[in-house]
Amino acid sequence: xxxxxxxxxxxxxxxxxxxxxxxxxxxxxxxxxxxxxxxxxxxxxxxxxxxxxxxxxxxxxxxxxxxxxxxxxxxxxxxxxxxxxxxxxxxxxxxxxxxxxxxxxxxxxxxxxxxxxxxxxxxxxxxxxxxxxxxxxxxxxxxxxxxxxxxxxxxxxxxxxxxxxxxxxxxxxxxxxxxxxxxxxxxxxxxxxxxxxxxxxxxxxxxxxxxxxxxxxxxxxxxxxxxxxxxxxxxxxxxxxxxxxxxxxxxxxxxxxxxxxxxxxxxxxxxxxxxxxxxxxxxxxxxxxxxxxxxxxxxxxxxxxxxxxxxxxxxxxxxxxxxxxxxxxxxxxxxxxxxxxxxxxxxxxxxxxxxxxxxxxxxxxxxxxxxxxxxxxxxxxxxxxxxxxxxxxxxxxxxxxxxxxxxxxxxxx
Amino acid sequence: xxxxxxxxxxxxxxxxxxxxxxxxxxxxxxxxxxxxxxxxxxxxxxxxxxxxxxxxxxxxxxxxxxxxxxxxxxxxxxxxxxxxxxxxxxxxxxxxxxxxxxxxxxxxxxxxxxxxxxxxxxxxxxxxxxxxxxxxxxxxxxxxxxxxxxxxxxxxxxxxxxxxxxxxxxxxxxxxxxxxxxxxxxxxxxxxxxxxxxxxxxxxxxxxxxxxxxxxxxxxxxxxxxxxxxxxxxxxxxxxxxxxxxxxxxxxxxxxxxxxxxxxxxxxxxxxxxxxxxxxxxxxxxxxxxxxxxxxxxxxxxxxxxxxxxxxxxxxxxxxxxxxxxxxxxxxxxxxxxxxxxxxxxxxxxxxxxxxxxxxxxxxxxxxxxxxxxxxxxxxxxxxxxxxxxxxxxxxxxxxxxxxxxxxxxxxx
Numbered sequence: 001x002x003x004x005x006x007x008x009x010x011x012x013x014x015x016x017x018x019x020x021x022x023x024x025x026x027x028x029x030x031x032x033x034x035x036x037x038x039x040x041x042x043x044x045x046x047x048x049x050x051x052x053x054x055x056x057x058x059x060x061x062x063x064x065x066x067x068x069x070x071x072x073x074x075x076x077x078x079x080x081x082x083x084x085x086x087x088x089x090x091x092x093x094x095x096x097x098x099x100x101x102x103x104x105x106x107x108x109x110x111x112x113x114x115x116x117x118x119x120x121x122x123x124x125x126x127x128x129x130x131x132x133x134x135x136x137x138x139x140x141x142x143x144x145x146x147x148x149x150x151x152x153x154x155x156x157x158x159x160x161x162x163x164x165x166x167x168x169x170x171x172x173x174x175x176x177x178x179x180x181x182x183x184x185x186x187x188x189x190x191x192x193x194x195x196x197x198x199x200x201x202x203x204x205x206x207x208x209x210x211x212x213x214x215x216x217x218x219x220x221x222x223x224x225x226x227x228x229x230x231x232x233x234x235x236x237x238x239x240x241x242x243x244x245x246x247x248x249x250x251x252x253x254x255x256x257x258x259x260x261x262x263x264x265x266x267x268x269x270x271x272x273x274x275x276x277x278x279x280x281x282x283x284x285x286x287x288x289x290x291x292x293x294x295x296x297x298x299x300x301x302x303x304x305x306x307x308x309x310x311x312x313x314x315x316x317x318x319x320x321x322x323x324x325x326x327x328x329x330x331x332x333x334x335x336x337x338x339x340x341x342x343x344x345x346x347x348x349x350x351x352x353x354x355x356x357x358x359x360x361x362x363x364x365x366x367x368x369x370x371x372x373x374x375x376x377x378x379x380x381x382x383x384x385x386x387x388x389x390x391x392x393x394x395x396x397x398x399x400x401x402x403x404x405x406x407x408x409x410x411x412x413x
Numbered sequence: 414x415x416x417x418x419x420x421x422x423x424x425x426x427x428x429x430x431x432x433x434x435x436x437x438x439x440x441x442x443x444x445x446x447x448x449x450x451x452x453x454x455x456x457x458x459x460x461x462x463x464x465x466x467x468x469x470x471x472x473x474x475x476x477x478x479x480x481x482x483x484x485x486x487x488x489x490x491x492x493x494x495x496x497x498x499x500x501x502x503x504x505x506x507x508x509x510x511x512x513x514x515x516x517x518x519x520x521x522x523x524x525x526x527x528x529x530x531x532x533x534x535x536x537x538x539x540x541x542x543x544x545x546x547x548x549x550x551x552x553x554x555x556x557x558x559x560x561x562x563x564x565x566x567x568x569x570x571x572x573x574x575x576x577x578x579x580x581x582x583x584x585x586x587x588x589x590x591x592x593x594x595x596x597x598x599x600x601x602x603x604x605x606x607x608x609x610x611x612x613x614x615x616x617x618x619x620x621x622x623x624x625x626x627x628x629x630x631x632x633x634x635x636x637x638x639x640x641x642x643x644x645x646x647x648x649x650x651x652x653x654x655x656x657x658x659x660x661x662x663x664x665x666x667x668x669x670x671x672x673x674x675x676x677x678x679x680x681x682x683x684x685x686x687x688x689x690x691x692x693x694x695x696x697x698x699x700x701x702x703x704x705x706x707x708x709x710x711x712x713x714x715x716x717x718x719x720x721x722x723x724x725x726x727x728x729x730x731x732x733x734x735x736x737x738x739x740x741x742x743x744x745x746x747x748x749x750x751x752x753x754x755x756x757x758x759x760x761x762x763x764x765x766x767x768x769x770x771x772x773x774x775x776x777x778x779x780x781x782x783x784x785x786x787x788x789x790x791x792x793x794x795x796x797x798x799x800x801x802x803x804x805x806x807x808x809x810x811x812x813x814x815x816x817x818x819x820x821x822x823x824x825x826x
Contacts, residue, residue, distance in 0.1 A: 065493075080478075
């Protein structure tokens with residue numbers, strides 16, 4: 001019998017009405033002849049409310065105690081979901097993470113799953129019960145309750161799907177699916193029917209709001225197909241799965257802009273081996289994550305190094321570079337936090353040339369200056385001026401015809 | 414090192430301010446050189462709110478799922494209490510019932526503790542930590558979360574105190590202690606310094622609002638001294654302990670009236686063996702608890718049987734007696750739900766005579782008619798007209814001089 005894991009996020013089960021409506025979806029799948037494991041998040045603002053209370057009591061709450069506190073949100077949801085399924089006349093039983101054998105490491109508030117002992121779930125499924133599991137949590141080897149951090153319930157769902165060899169992991173959310181670009185910026189953005197793990201990972205900033213990167217990595221590793229579906233209508237959503245040959249015909253799957261980075265340029269660095277290493281070693285010591293880096297070949301033995309960091313890290317990154325300015329014999333340091341990063345992503349890029357050229361000429365036609373470029377096998381990103389971000393995205397979306405149904409994009413088409 | 418178990422009820426930890434204030438009391442005891450185990454209830458209206466939500470989803474929620482849901486209230490409190498203790502600079506760690514080895518039977522929503530494996534608590538105490546335990550819950554042998562029913566957190570506190578051989582179990586509440594009578598009815602009611610387990614058990618209706626009967630029975634069995642203390646001031650409260658010789662000098666410890674019962678009289682029952690048994694067997698089948706029973710010797714082979722039941726059970730009790738009316742050849746059935754039960758309790762009664770006489774004559778002086786009488790070794794109860802309840806209690810309290818400091822009461826004193 002096919003097995004489906006269905007995950008409902010906080011907004012999908014925010015109140016009694018929503019919980020009952022989610023229960024109906026579960027039963028629909030169950031009645032169609034599937035075994036069903038349901039994973040639930042905390043209801044609506046539950047987690048935020050608990051956090052507010054915690055910080056009212058202690059401005060630096062212990063992470064172990066935070067886990068003890070926060071894990072209750074999902075536990076409540078699991079019991080309420082089981083009750084809702086019962087009220088519709090179907091068998092269900094709820095469990096916390098520990099009860100279904102989810103063992104994690106001891107990194108409280110951000111634990112990683114080490115193992116799952118699925119015996120209890122298998123036993124209940126074999127009795128034709130719908131199994132409801134509290135997401136986001138587990139227990140460490142010393143029997144302390146742990147939580148899995150951001151996107152933790154997605155991680156629980158995907159991990160259970162992997163362990164149970166589920167046929168599909170449905171993730172119900174408050175969006176229709178994954179789009180070629182943010183529909184708020186690009187009105188003609190199109191919902192994707194399918195997208196590969198690699199693409200959604202590259203489009204992280206776009207995908208993160210729907211499914212957390214960590215769950216996608218997990219799904220990719222265990223080849224668990226994820227379907228991102230709307231919880232408030234019958235839309236089929238977007239399937240996230242491994243790359244199949246048909247996908248390669250689609251050169252670009254999506255485009256995105258992010259505004260969460262800032263840029264630092266170090267001008268007139270003495271151009272000798274080890275200077276770049278010195279800069280980024282010092283930044284790493286301060287826990288600053290550097291995203292894009294470019295360094296041009298300079299004249300007269302001097303070069304300029306530009307890199308981007310998260311906006312929140314800009315002050316510490318600036319202080320760090322200023323501190324080593326003398327040591328690396330740099331002339332000047334310039335910061336700019338009014339930047340945006342535009343990216344286009346697609347597995348088809350691997351086998352199609354001309355993507356970069358089309359991207360650059362589209363921006364050029366729009367009189368948008370490209371400040372930095374970085375490429376991966378399936379992504380091209382450009383740093384541009386922040387104020388031009390939306391206009392750039394719309395233009396690029398149109399240039400790659402992302403609003404049209406999937407078909408091979410060829411240069412000059 | 415002495416060990417104290419301290420239990421805080423829902424009103425004592427209703428919000429962040431109250432939790433911090435409770436944490437200060439814990440630390441005061443800890444700093445005075447005690448090992449401390451703290452047991453917490455759910456905050457304020459938490460349990461009621463969760464129940465409302467459950468019934469909104471399912472009008473007959475499964476008891477297993479209710480336990481899953483409701484146990485989160487105490488879990489939250491335990492984490493918040495640990496955070497509050499941390500914020501004051503002291504070491505603490507929170508646990509749910511299962512983590513401190515509380516195993517129960519499988520009677521969900523009303524489970525009984527079967528065993529406690531205190532290893533984890535002992536280990537944490539040996540590291541000088543304050544151990545905070547979520548009250549009201551445990552886990553059955555199949556690893557399902559269970560709750561202990563009404564007064565469950567008191568039960569957890571007393572059970573842990575018994576298992577850990579604690580020197581005292583402090584139960585913090587929103588009252589000053591246990592009084593000779595309800596101070597709302599009898600203004601001169603006096604707070605008792607000490608009361609025996611047996612007396613508080615007989616005064617259940619008075620004591621139940623402070624400490625649940627079940628915990629007192631447990632405390633009595635394991636000889637755990639309980640101190641009922643106010644959480645909002647430094648009052649010393651009332652010590653509930655085993656009877657000591659000095660107590661016997663106090664004839665009456667307290668008086669109480671309850672209005673939660675109704676009376677049924679079956680008139681003209683054919684007086685032959687087995688008739689009474691028949692009536693009460695049928696009532697038991699319907700789960701009706703019968704409290705007081707009187708049967709007078711009748712004339713002409715007929716007798717009248719009167720008994721009391723909880724008011725809520727009156728309809729079913731009436732229907733049941735009406736059903737068997739013909740079988741027991743009864744003439745008539747009369748119900749009265751406008752009654753009150755007045756009781757006086759005291760271990761000293763055992764060795765003092767004249768208590769009943771003084772009670773009856775006090776009521777007679779007040780022109781209050783006694784409808785039923787029942788006695789135990791340390792209690793005398795009278796059923797009277799509901800409207801006279803308060804007046805009767807005040808008169809009896811005065812007659813037995815309960816407002817005065819403990820001293821031997823002798824007949825005619």
